[in-house]
Amino acid sequence: MTVVSSGQLTLIDVNDSKQLQLFVSTNQPKTQIYNPDNSSYTPNWTSSKPVLTPQLFVAGTAADIIASAKSIKWFVDGTELTASTTDYTLASSGVKTLTINNNVLSSSNSKLFVCEVVYTDPDTGFDVTAKADIEFIKVSSGQKGDTGASGADAIVAVLTNESHTVPTDSAGNNGNFAGAVSTIKIYEGATDVTALWSVTQTRSGVTVTEATTSKTATVTAMSADTGYVEFTASRSGYANIVKRFNLSKNKQGIKGDTGSTGATGQSATAYWLVPEVSAIQKSISGVYTPASFIVSAKYQVGQGSPTAYAGDLLSLNQQMELRLQLNILLVQMKRVVVTLQVQELWLLRCNCTLLVAHLTYWMNKSFLLLKMVQLVQRVLMQWSQSFGLQTEIQSEMLMAH
Known part of the structure; x- marks a missing residue:
C-alpha cells in the first residue's frame, strides 16, 4: 500500500522583527570625585547610591516596554552579575534595576555597566536582543604634598x-x-x-x-x-x-508598499486510512485477536470536514497486477523502437487498449489511480503520433472511457 507523507515548513524574515532602542539612566552623576587627602568620595555612593534603570522602546514609539522584557541581565566590566552582592543589589521584582551600594571605583578609575535585554516580538515570536552601557569615571583631586602647600x-x-x-x-x-x-x-x-x-x-x-x-x-x-x-x-x-x-x-x-495579492491556490485533498483497531494480538497457539477488522478510508478537501471515502480500495495484489501490465507495455514500446516490426505495432496497440480500459475502470472506482491513467494516456498519444496510430489509439481510448 502506498504511504503518502506530508510536512510543512514556515520561513520568517528576521528583518521583519521590531527595531529596539535600549537606554540606561542613573540618578547620580557619572563622574565621582576622589579626594586623596582624606580618602573621601563625592558623591559618596555608600549614602547616595546610584540606581541604574533600563528603558526599552520600539523605534519610533514613545511607550516604554521594559516591563514586557523576557529577561534583563547586567554585566560589570564584562562579568555577568547573577545575584546581589555587597557592592551591588539586583531588583528582585518589577523592572530589574541595578543599585551600586559602595564606592566601587576605589580600586579602579572607571567601571563599565552593560545591560542586556531580551524581548519577544509578539508579531514574529522571535527573541530580539538589545544592549546599552553606562560608564562611571573617577576623578582624583590634587593631593597635598608632604611639605609645602597643597597641590x-x-x-x-x-x-x-x-x-x-x-x-x-x-x-x-x-x-x-x-x-x-x-x-x-x-x-x-x-x-x-x-x-x-x-x-x-x-x-x-x-x-x-x-x-x-x-x-x-x-x-x-x-x-x-x-x-x-x-x-x-x-x-x-x-x-x-x-x-x-x-x-x-x-x-x-518607513513602511513599504503592500504587495499585490497572489492567486488563490487550489485546495489540497488528503486521503488516509482508519483501522478499526490499533493492534492485533497473537497468542502462543497462533490465534489472532481480533480475527478480522475493518479498515475504512476518509478524505478531506482543503479545510473542509473529513468525509468517508466511497471508492474501492485496491489490495496489494491488484496494485501489483496493474504495475505489471504497465511494465509490459513499456517493454513492448522499447522493442518497437528497435525492431519497427508491424506485428509489434499491432500487439502494442492491443495491449494499450486493454491497459487503458483496465486502468480507467479502476480510476472510476478509486481516485488514487488518476495519475497513472493520465501518464499512460500521455505516453500512448506520443507513441501513436510517432507510428501513425494516432486516430486508432484515440478512438480506443475514448471507448475505454
Whole structure:
C-alpha cells in the first residue's frame, strides 16, 4: 500500500522583527570625585547610591516596554552579575534595576555597566536582543604634598547627561523626550562649586524649558534631526568651561508598499486510512485477536470536514497486477523502437487498449489511480503520433472511457 507523507515548513524574515532602542539612566552623576587627602568620595555612593534603570522602546514609539522584557541581565566590566552582592543589589521584582551600594571605583578609575535585554516580538515570536552601557569615571583631586602647600585642585565640569537619542515616527515627529534633560556640575577638587559659576546656554535645533542662564536644560522639542545645548560656565579669575549636551532623532523606518495579492491556490485533498483497531494480538497457539477488522478510508478537501471515502480500495495484489501490465507495455514500446516490426505495432496497440480500459475502470472506482491513467494516456498519444496510430489509439481510448 502506498504511504503518502506530508510536512510543512514556515520561513520568517528576521528583518521583519521590531527595531529596539535600549537606554540606561542613573540618578547620580557619572563622574565621582576622589579626594586623596582624606580618602573621601563625592558623591559618596555608600549614602547616595546610584540606581541604574533600563528603558526599552520600539523605534519610533514613545511607550516604554521594559516591563514586557523576557529577561534583563547586567554585566560589570564584562562579568555577568547573577545575584546581589555587597557592592551591588539586583531588583528582585518589577523592572530589574541595578543599585551600586559602595564606592566601587576605589580600586579602579572607571567601571563599565552593560545591560542586556531580551524581548519577544509578539508579531514574529522571535527573541530580539538589545544592549546599552553606562560608564562611571573617577576623578582624583590634587593631593597635598608632604611639605609645602597643597597641590592645586582640579576644576572639572561634568554633565549629568552628555547625549540623548529621541525616538520619533518616520517623519521625525511625535518624539518621546523622556530623559532629554542635562545639568552642568562644576567641582574644584572634591568640592561642588557650581553655585560660584555663571552659566549661559547656546541652543541649536532644540526647544528648552529653562532660561538660557539656567544650569539645567530640559529639551521638549526638536526642529532638526540633530541639535545641542552648549553650556558655557564662567567665573572671574578662571578660564571659561564649555560642555555640550547633544541630541539626535531616531526615526522609525518607513513602511513599504503592500504587495499585490497572489492567486488563490487550489485546495489540497488528503486521503488516509482508519483501522478499526490499533493492534492485533497473537497468542502462543497462533490465534489472532481480533480475527478480522475493518479498515475504512476518509478524505478531506482543503479545510473542509473529513468525509468517508466511497471508492474501492485496491489490495496489494491488484496494485501489483496493474504495475505489471504497465511494465509490459513499456517493454513492448522499447522493442518497437528497435525492431519497427508491424506485428509489434499491432500487439502494442492491443495491449494499450486493454491497459487503458483496465486502468480507467479502476480510476472510476478509486481516485488514487488518476495519475497513472493520465501518464499512460500521455505516453500512448506520443507513441501513436510517432507510428501513425494516432486516430486508432484515440478512438480506443475514448471507448475505454
